[in-house]
Amino acid sequence: MYQSAKPGKVVVAMSGGVDSSVAALLLQRQGFDVVGVTMKLYSLDEANLPPSYQGCCTLDDVEDARMVCRTLGIPHYVLNVQREFQEHVIDYFCREYSNGRTPHPCIACNDKIKFNFLMNRAVALQAKYVATGHYAQIGHTGDGWVLKKGVDASKDQSYVLFGMGQDDLSRTLMPVGAYTKKAIREMALEAGFINAEKPDSQDICFIPLGDYKAYLKQQVTSIPGEIVNVDGAVLGEHKGIEFFTVGQRRGLGVHSGEPIYVIRIDAEAHRVVVGPEEALYGNRMWTSQVNYTLGTPPSGPIKVTVKIRYKAHEAPAVLYPQGDGAAVCFEEPQRALTPGQAAVFYQDDVLVGGGIIEGDTSSEALWHGVSNNSAKEPSSG
Numbered sequence: 066m067y068q069s070a071k072p073g074k075v076v077v078a079m080s081g082g083v084d085s086s087v088a089a090l091l092l093q094r095q096g097f098d099v100v101g102v103t104m105k106l107y108s109l110d111e112a113n114l115p116p117s118y119q120g121c122c123t124l125d126d127v128e129d130a131r132m133v134c135r136t137l138g139i140p141h142y143v144l145n146v147q148r149e150f151q152e153h154v155i156d157y158f159c160r161e162y163s164n165g166r167t168p169h170p171c172i173a174c175n176d177k178i179k180f181n182f183l184m185n186r187a188v189a190l191q192a193k194y195v196a197t198g199h200y201a202q203i204g205h206t207g208d209g210w211v212l213k214k215g216v217d218a219s220k221d222q223s224y225v226l227f228g229m230g231q232d233d234l235s236r237t238l239m240p241v242g243a244y245t246k247k248a249i250r251e252m253a254l255e256a257g258f259i260n261a262e263k264p265d266s267q268d269i270c271f272i273p274l275g276d277y278k279a280y281l282k283q284q285v286t287s288i289p290g291e292i293v294n295v296d297g298a299v300l301g302e303h304k305g306i307e308f309f310t311v312g313q314r315r316g317l318g319v320h321s322g323e324p325i326y327v328i329r330i331d332a333e334a335h336r337v338v339v340g341p342e343e344a345l346y347g348n349r350m351w352t353s354q355v356n357y358t359l360g361t362p363p364s365g366p367i368k369v370t371v372k373i374r375y376k377a378h379e380a381p382a383v384l385y386p387q388g389d390g391a392a393v394c395f396e397e398p399q400r401a402l403t404p405g406q407a408a409v410f411y412q413d414d415v416l417v418g419g420g421i422i423e424g425d426t427s428s429e430a431l432w433h434g435v436s437n438n439s440a441k442e443p444s445s446g
Contacts, residue, residue: 072096073193081126084198091240153177162307165330166405176228196238210234215242227419290335312401346398352420362386
């Protein structure tokens with residue numbers, strides 16, 4: 066059963082884009098008392114933005130949101146959350162790269178800003194719900210609230226929402242998830258929205274030029290180190306582990322007779338390990354900080370499909386819950402299991418949960434429970 070909420074006051078997070086604008090339109094048509102809120106996340110030097118910039122949070126974006134609210138006849142507020150965004154998104158982004166990991170800032174923004182800070186502000190505005198323009202769906206079953214993929218598979222954004230819990234899901238509306246992107250744009254055009262044909266945001270929003278390495282050079286103190294092969298032989302030196310990610314091939318600064326890739330990053334030793342592409346593949350990984358949208362982990366191993374990157378195809382696997390983490394064993398080896406990225410678990414169109422990839426840890430203590438449970442037939446749900 067998909068979400069059917071009783072109309073009440075709802076705060077819509079409006080970025081100035083077409084999706085959140087149509088979310089406000091749909092909720093107004095359903096009888097909700099809609100309030101538009103645009104969050105100012107950071108300050109941009111707009112004079113130096115390239116013409117092709119497709120991020121968000123410019124003055125034009127704020128004005129687009131304001132104009133849509135004026136068209137709809139609803140209130141519009143701008144909330145300054147720059148301090149919170151700096152702490153929970155930008156600082157996290159830089160810290161993870163400094164630790165040899167590859168972060169996902171959009172997940173941090175959803176978790177810490179949109180579904181935490183904004184929820185609290187909604188309460189202050191006496192609103193019952195928060196709404197966003199995400200392409201995902203919220204439903205309710207006998208077990209509780211569930212998060213499902215959006216109807217438009219090419220736009221599905223459930224992956225970045227795996228951190229939501231039961232309270233979040235019960236108070237959140239995602240009306241655009243039931244439509245295709247084409248249908249959303251058509252509704253925006255029919256409503257006369259100024260942003261109906263506005264391009265989708267593409268970049269990391271706080272890095273408008275798209276060059277994250279140049280950004281990190283300004284934010285992080287680099288420590289040089291060695292580049293070694295999988296046998297430990299030194300091949301060269303690097304200027305900082307933050308400029309590398311697992312699976313990277315270009316810009317390594319070393320030469321070999323065959324293509325070589327970053328296999329892993331040893332943050333403690335400030336060492337980058339490179340090797341042949343086949344060394345990138347693994348059939349198991351450990352995930353930490355696992356969240357299950359139903360609030361409790363499965364009672365035993367279950368069959369799932371797993372996305373290890375936002376644009377990756379789902380891969381069949383068995384999930385073994387263990388404390389606040391989980392072991393994942395894939396049916397087929399997967400390329401570049403990257404520490405710091407999110408692994409999200411699905412059963413059909415339902416998001417079961419997700420966590421942070423820690424890689425194929427060699428700690429046998431972590432894998433002990435897997436070997437003990439492996440004799441059990443995994444459940445399909």
